[in-house]
Amino acid sequence: MTGKYNSHYLYGSGTLEQGCGTYTLEVQGEPRTELKCAGAQDNPLNNYIYRDAALDAIGNFCKAQDGKVVKEGDEGSFIEETTFSIRYTDSCMGSGSYTVKHDYCVKYLTQALDSCDTDTIVYKHGGILKDTDNCGFFELHPKGYDKVACYPENKEKGYITDTREHLTVTQEMAQDAINTFCDRSGNGQQYTLYPDFQPSGFVQDTCKEKGYAACNYSYRKDGKRTTRGDTGDVVIRLEAFHSNFGNQLTCGPNQVYEIHGERCKQMLGKFIGTESVSECVNDKSKLDLGSFIESGDKGCVVWNMWAINPH
Structure with missing residues (x-):
């Protein structure tokens, strides 16, 4: 039986043969993530986005990027837009590629929106969220x-x-x-x-x-x-x-x-x-x-x- 375990999650899958039957076990765990907020820097009126506008933009962006693959060391595969970026995390011990999934994309970028600048819904400056288990790098970097x-x-x-x-x-x-x-x-x-x-x-x-x-x-x-x-x-x-x-x-x-x-x-x-x-x-x-x-x-x-x- 094979699988993976760390101090946070059990994940992976395995099989067990016993007698005349084979049993399959598969455990799905939420990836570990790290969030770093951009903050207001020296001027809160720079590089912000209004929350409702950001939510609409996140939905549209993640729908368009669903299924795309970003690869380690391949900048041509990275996704760079005015307000959002997705790439493979530097110095990450992963498979070498990361497949964007709509639901996680929305979840991660919304975290960068709502878990930062928590005192306002107007001046949201975004941040970076890393999926440290799978090496995905998501950034909200507004220009308003x-x-x-x-x-x-x-x-x-x-x-x-x-x-x-x-x-x-x-x-x-x-x-x-x-x-x-x-x-x-x-x-x-x-x-x-x-x-x-x-x-x-x-x-x-x-x-x-x-x-x-x-x-x-x-x-x-x-x-x-x-x-x-x-x-x-x-x-x-x-x-x-x-x-x-x-x-x-x-x-x-x-x-x-x-x-x-x-x-x-x-x-x-x-x-x-x-x-x-x-x-x-x-x-x-x-x-x-x-x-x-x-x-x-x-x-x-x-x-x-x-x-x-x-x-």
Whole structure:
């Protein structure tokens, strides 16, 4: 009878002949693995991917790679894509080849996604998972990034063109504007970004311009949002739209983007100190807000959030 055993698993198979019968034993064990997270390095806004987008990409990638074989010392057999890699592990005592299986591929890359950067679902930086029993090497290495410009840098760069007096706002006021912007629906509200749409300028108060997302929300000094055309004391403006910036930035193909729900709130949360990554936040009672370019699974998208005096 043959088989293999180590301190973690019994695996392999064997046969036993006794009398006039032959008995077969086969034990299947889970391979041992090692995970090394990439981490945020010096800038959490570099080389990240949003979790839901990563899960979709992992499913598509692993389906396409199912059954492929990577071989020791044969770089031509290695699988290298923008976000994922699979190869044979260096200095591994294995058979010399590794066959990619869909279910393990999904499992390993999802571990590199979810067992790293556990404090966020937005800024996932990936990592490397090794199947040390069979010498498979799986890597999640996303390329998404954000470029942030806090006020007044965003105005100096032309991301916003308002000539009215700039105002600061409280975290509570800004959170209410974000929630309202990201959860709006009905009455002709638009929040779908079209890949080829370029706005000609901020369309005040409508929130109904097709192809991009733009809204005003008015507040009193006490933080209460106004209704029915009352401009209040502070107006918070939010907008998002596709832009490729010529050759200035590396952008993937623009995709239809639903600026709606939790992803919208999480992306804008960096301006108000509610996410694991916070930008433009010095004093939560006096937020200047700002702009950022998201270069990721939807292409390059500009997000602007600022407050002005309506009078």
